[in-house]
Amino acid sequence: MTPFEELLKIMQTLREKCPWDSKQTHQSLKKYMIEEAYELLDAIDSRDDQKLKEELGDVLLQVIFHSQIAKERGAFDVWEVIETLNEKLVKRHPHVFGAESAQEALSKWEENKAKERESVLDGVPKSLPALMRSQKLQDRASLVGFDFESIEQVFEKIEEEMKELKDAIKGGNTKEIKHELGDVLTAVVELARFLKVDAEECLQEANNRFERRFRFLERRAKELGKDLKSMTLQEMDLIWMESKRFDYDNPQAY
Structure with missing residues (x-):
């Protein structure tokens, strides 16, 4: 066996x-x-x-x-899963298992997938992390020309959505605030697309930075014999700035 x-x-x-x-x-x-x-x-x-x-x-x-x-x-059964995967891999790589070039194979693959979809948005899983799904939906929509023409337009859109969010906050309607905040996040993801970076990856890296720096803040407060809850925001901010310098000086420390 x-x-x-x-x-x-x-x-x-x-x-x-x-x-x-x-x-x-x-x-x-x-x-x-x-x-x-x-x-x-x-x-x-x-x-x-x-x-x-x-x-x-x-x-x-x-x-x-x-x-x-x-x-x-x-x-x-699992053997059928493997057989289906084998067939898919061969079918998707005619430039490897056939006579087509890689570019020809990619173009044909996109054409075939487009024919199978009722909408260009089909096939983007609803269970994806929100930022990742947003970027994939926007990528798909751009295939048919539904896209901004310049990064300046993206910044204008972000400013527009920020203004609408501020107005919603003044109005105090929670449903409208959530709606407008979602639009702001969507516009920021659009900016990530134009900069050719992955929005989900950017936020994960930012999360990691925040965690590192906050743990640094906790350690430094403990070394000073202080409790974070008793410290002022100004005191914590000074240590936070120190944590950022430590980050830059010791990129491999974590």
Whole structure:
């Protein structure tokens, strides 16, 4: 028995005998697939090969789990998943498995996908993180010319949406505030598109910076024998500025 076949056998046994595994469904497992995917991303960023190996295994487990449930339903099994993937890879790479050039293959692939869609927005998952989904939706819309013509227009749009948000805040209507704040975020994602950067990645990096600097603030306050709750904002801001300098001087410290 190969390791892969052994894995399938273990999964089948767990479905038959484990009280928790036997109760799971495609729906109940959704959150675990998302969690494992994000843990895999953390492993990639950590550059820890042992961690990467473990997290790839956890993602693979989710694929096996869903395939086993589908097999029990009589829908398909993991071998059919692999066969479908093989066919898709060959079909999508005629420049490798055929005589077409890479550019010809890409153009044909986009044409075929466009024919399959009722809308250019089809195929963008609703479960994607909001920033990522926004950028993908805007990318798709731009394929048919629904796009700004210059970055100046994008900045004008951001200013317009900011004004509408300020007006909504003055009005005090929570529903309108959420609506306008969403429009501001959408316009900022549009700016990311024009700058050819990934909005989701930008915010994740900003989150990481914030976490590093706030932890620095906590440590420094503790060294000074102070409690953050008793410190003034001005005192905390001085340490915050110190944390930014530490960040710049020690990019590999974290």
